[in-house]
Amino acid sequence: MTNSLTDSDAHELLSSGFIFGLRSGRTVIGWGEFKKSQTPEGACSVYAPDFYLEDPKPWLIPPKFAVVDREFFATHVLPKLTTEVKDFRWIEPAREAFTCQFEKIRKAFETEGLEKAVPVVHATSQVRVTQSEIGRILGAMSRLPQTLTAYGFWNVSASSERPEGLLGATPEYLFSVDGWELKTMALAGTRSKTESREGGSALLADPKERKEHQLVIDDISRVLSKFG
Known part of the structure; x- marks a missing residue:
């Protein structure tokens, strides 16, 4: 070092x-x-x-x-x-690309027992x-x-x-350790820039956002449970 x-x-x-x-x-x-x-x-x-x-x-x-x-x-x-x-000259993804991803995810929810997914599209620059x-x-x-x-x-x-x-x-972190105490922090949820100005109360009041965050909590708890 x-x-x-x-x-x-x-x-x-x-x-x-x-x-x-x-x-x-x-x-x-x-x-x-x-x-x-x-x-x-x-x-x-x-x-x-x-x-x-x-x-x-x-x-x-x-x-x-x-x-x-x-x-x-x-x-x-x-x-x-x-x-x-x-300067980068960005080309935003077409709406059709997002629609295609969304439809694949929707079908997976219906037929494969999927609980959470994030559609991914990309802006590009040559x-x-x-x-x-x-x-x-x-x-x-x-x-x-x-x-x-x-x-x-x-x-x-x-x-x-x-x-x-x-x-x-x-704002997330993988883990921190203080003595025998291990902490981790993860976020889940979706908000537009306008909605994000409303603060945390809007997220807490939204059933969809609460469920999405709970899925993350459950998964972290499952992974860490083997450590006691």
Whole structure:
């Protein structure tokens, strides 16, 4: 583990890296050419499976990593990442794509006993994600409120045949441990931007949202029950 980044480290971070926020407010960052593995290895490993959990080697092992606080990330890392960026031109998904997903899910509810599903459609952009865009996204993530935790990985190096990555932020956390007490937090529910301004009372009053959240609670309880 290192406590500082050289200019060379910063360049590698833009090409291939990961970011993972901790409950303590600190952030784990890793960079360099990842090794892929079936199982975690060494002092730092990142679980980055594909959407369908079919990748036989879902663990990424970075050659370098550091645990830094938000101030360090903003003042010592991001200044090294300042580069020119291009605008993305997004193409929103067609309504028909969502309708198709919805109909498949509806049939699964009726015939397969499905309890919960999320229809997925994608906006697209015909732009190769470069180091510049990664730097811009990391800059935005460094300014997130304390209630949100950053996460993600990326590989956009020039030698990569298939650039890929995932970056985001969430109020959820996998777990925190205090002595013998383990806590986790997950959210479920759907609200438009307008509805979200109504606050939590609207969610609590909605039977559909309450049921959806209860499904998440039940699943977490089932998974954790084997630990006592």
